[in-house]
Amino acid sequence: MIFSLIMQGNMSRKLHARRIEGIDKNIWVEFSQLAADYKAVNLGQGFPDFSPPHFIQEAFCKALNGGFSKHQYTRAFGHPNLVKILAKFFSRIVGREIDPMEDILVSVGAYQALFCTFQALIDEGDEVIIVEPFFDCYQPMVMMAGGTTCLLDLRLKEGCGPVLSSADWVLSPEELASKFSPRTKAIVINTPNNPLGKVYQQEELHMIADLCIKHDVICISDEVYEWLTYDGTKHVKIASLPGMWERTVTIGSAGKTFSATGWKVGWAMGPGHILKHLKTVHQNSVYHCATAAQEAVAVGFQREYDVFGTEGSYFQQLPKHLHEKRLRLADCLKSVGLKPVLPQGGYFMIADISNLNVDLADPSTKDEPYDYRFVKWLIKEKGLATIPVSAFFSPEHKDEFQKYIRFCFVKNGMFCSYF
């Protein structure tokens, strides 16, 4: 406390708001800096090392040459062309008429959609159930909104074969039910899941839905990897289950959909009576999202709407391409003694590192969890960047999950050459 007062220069009072206490550390800042410092091959952070598809790059170029209006403010809650095609596209999938103006909010990446959702719906004292392992921002966002996280772990089911799949990680029905209380405001699910790659099956989603309805809880469904499923696994939208549309906020991402993570276009979709609150947060925080990128994404979705389900669809081609990459990476990892968990969906694969007996004699990391130490050793000694999976667990549970590291396989390189 005194130290921070001294560091504040001329000002002697406490400056920062309580809402940001405890949420200043961030794993990405730490690890991407390290990867950059050691010029490591980056299989850590989740972004493609190839370009977005040609048709969407073209759409972007067309948009930015499309007259002055493409460089000025557009409709705050979402560029009309974009919300209209999103509504059309997803109405067909969800099986209901989605209103483009009422039921959709375009945001600066799915990240900002998540932020609007928590700020709009979570008050002090509200509990939010988060399934571990989770994309690391969920917990700090709940904290910043004054909520309490109630954690629930995916666990390796009994009797798995020697080759692990993300499907082997499941929720215990009793444990799940026990997390719901009168203070539970929402549950966050992420399917396909980051980092595991689990794709929740119909029965699992029904189990969650039943509890949401029974306890009148909102479901926040992060589905940014919705098009990336493998081995014929189907992505199911919990919002399409009976009784769920009216209580679900579904989050999507153009960045992940079109391999353009740097465009930062995302959306939240749900019933107007809930979305209106997200809009209030949005209009008092960023207000508008960039116009040209939204126009390009709209064109991309129109194209995909027209070729949906056919071989020419990017939503067919990308998972096909990544399906192979995923198998390739798993083979490479096995060949060096790691035990990969084959993901049913998403960008990532985790691997068990406990079989490797590496001497991690690095005094600078001796107090850190094993996976953090291993990842740093891998960056410094082998020039390969990954992410420690315990980063996706709460501080309370980090110790139990120290033996996995996460790889991103959405890369064009030859994986085996890195090992």
Place this chain on the structure above:
Amino acid sequence: MASIKHKNTKRIEGLDKNVWVAFTSVAADPSIVNLGQGYPDIPPPSYVKEGLAQAAMVDRLNQYTRGFGHPTLVKALSKVYGKVYDRQLDPFKEILVTVGGYGSLFSTMQALVEEGDEVIIIEPFFDCYVPMVKMAGGKPVLIPLRLKSSSAASSVSSADWVLDQEELASKFNSKTKAIIINTPNNPIGKIFSRSELQAIADLCIKHDTLCISDEVYEWLVYKGHEHVKIATLPGMWDRTITIGSAGKTFSVTGWKLGWSIGPEHLIKHLQTVMQNSLYTCPTPLQEAVGQGLLRDFELMGKPDCYFTSLALELEGKRDRMAAMLRQTGMTPVVPEGGYFMIADVTALNQDLSHMGDDEPYDYKFVKWMIKEKKLASIPVTAFVGEDSVKQFEKYIRLCFIKQESTLDAAEAILKSWNKD
């Protein structure tokens, strides 16, 4: 049936209304000449558009970049502003890139304002300041700019609107966390002079408060006036966050990129908000803005620097607009900076009693003018608190960063005003 659990959180209670939602949809009708919302209908400089086209062709620039600001951009900002501030700016610790100036305001409030804090806001203010302070749990404390009684009735300038020094001092107390200043100001166009800023600075130092300085229109300064950065006054760097905007700088409001500049011990808290709200801003746009800034950095001080050439271009439009309004019988307040002008419509004596009693005069006038004259503007009381409505309800705000054909259309309407 909406469950009680689907109600909004306390932090956004009462913040759903917004003046723009009401007026922008009305003005979207193409038969209406839109001088309302503040965005250019002139094209951005070609090298900025080209920069974006080039950036989009580079694979890596379509993917995530550094969360607190793309290296090309923060380095360019530290160069440009290093020169303006005449100090070394650390691109990684003293700069944060945000989603527009708006995003910088939000990050600042969320990082530094909470329940129990008071924030002084000068009227008229860019309308988001009050809701953002409220959303952060703070209490807005308002103080109006007042027209100097000594100003000539026929020729009013934004410089004639000043703060009463005693009144200002009375607003500061031990709960005051920050004061927000906006210079050049939206909507009046006032540029706070060095001595006015010094008076504010003195109070900030005396009461140990922060200063949030919204300077998005910093380059749009007209002849005879100087934009002064309050952060450069003695004792102010350590307690000031200064906000800038690529949208206003390069006439690309739809790019939504802005920045906060300040001391590390403050910026780090804004960075924490950033990393927990949207994490990073779009990459290709940041690259293009960075390249644009580097190009204009080399030309700074010369007439073909966009910062200078845009101001020159707008000065002509400003003068043209002021003349048009005077001709109609309105009294424009000629702005020292920015791209808005407010005008007093009292002399027109327009009877609006048929429009009812429940809105301030300027709201009624703006709606009447849209309907009867097909000309859109914004009511200035949208930018003030309840207590100041009477002081400002005869004023409307017009935006003049419009191409000549738009101004021609406006002129035609204003010229024929008294003919119906």
